[in-house]
Amino acid sequence: MPKLNDIIAEIADCDRQERIDLLLDYARNLPSLPERLEAHKDASHRVEECQSPVFLFVELKGDRVELFADAPIEAPTVRGFVSLLLEGLEGATVEDVLSVPNDLVARCGLTETLGMLRVRGLGGVLRRIKSEVTRAAIDRAH
């Protein structure tokens, strides 16, 4: 996914403070959830691995994946990471999403910046996106 690859390259190239600032920019710019999805912020859309309430919605439109998410600004790290994924995966196909490297967090240099104990929840967001996309694709095939 070229857009995501560009983002990974950019963030990996940053020094520690630039990386934090970039992630904060993403956190500030997470698009708000469409009104029709607000009512569906329930347990089935919550990302369990995250200690903060992070909600994720996956839809298929034609051959493209559409992602929507919500996370509180009081948890800027996960909100920023979610926002980064949404931007990087804009217009992605199912295959694009499934081929995102599982060690994305480390590739961005975030393990180094945030510390080992902080990044587990982030990996959970990516796993969740992949499993939801897989499920949506299977549902459609039926």
Add this chain to the structure above:
Amino acid sequence: MTETEYAHPEVLVSADWVEAHLNDSKVRIVESDEDILLYDLGHVPGAVRIDWQGDLQDQLRRDYIDAEKFEALCARSGIANDTTVVFYGDKMNWWACYAFWAFKLFGHKDCRILNGSRKLWMDQKRPTSTEIPSYPPTHYKARGGDENQIRIFRDAVEAHAKAGLPLLDVRSPKEFTGETLHMEDYPQEGALRGGHIPGAKNVPWGRAVNEDGTFKSPEELRAIFEQECGLKSSDSIVAYCRIGERSSLTWFVLTYLLGYPNVKNYDGSWTEWGNLVRAPIARGA
């Protein structure tokens, strides 16, 4: 101590006090958070960030930094031996208490906690800044601290448990019973067995704080720890949780708010005990 006062009220400062001392060169405000980006999102003006993972922990082995690194950390944070250091942070001051405890390991004299944590400061819409301050470096000399009084290691914990002395497990009830290995909504952080140290009482850390982030009153705290748990100020007490962060808050409450002189934090906590070969474990409530 009277019924209505904390044992060491001077270690707890109010948001008003902090706001009045923002430009006091004898005071350094320190933010310590779980979410490291919160500081950059906006912090108490003039506050420095000290991170429990990146700054206070050794990056190779599981331990705290050594005295030399602590001196360098204080020097670059503009903290001198006689500076009043006020800690605050997210999660109702977990990490602030953790940093406070770590500073005591090295013997820093004047440590305080902002009552109400980051939450109260933000909820009351007090001033914030995104500017990262820099202070003239100090010549800090670690005095050598209270490690023997406030920290305990696994063998001593086992002896403590065998002797039937008070042990407080401050994790959530499900972690205590062994139903889960981690806090609700938190990732599993690598313990192979669930349960608690035999003889431990479960007193979740959060019972000591109010919803607005401030600590409960002396009467309320005594009702929990004395009437309910049967603790006395003369007891030798060990507190633990998962990695020692929540139990440093309980350690702070018992030591400074109730004035118990003999409380230790077992920072190895469940991520050590739950992995120790042949360590005794109890399950259930």
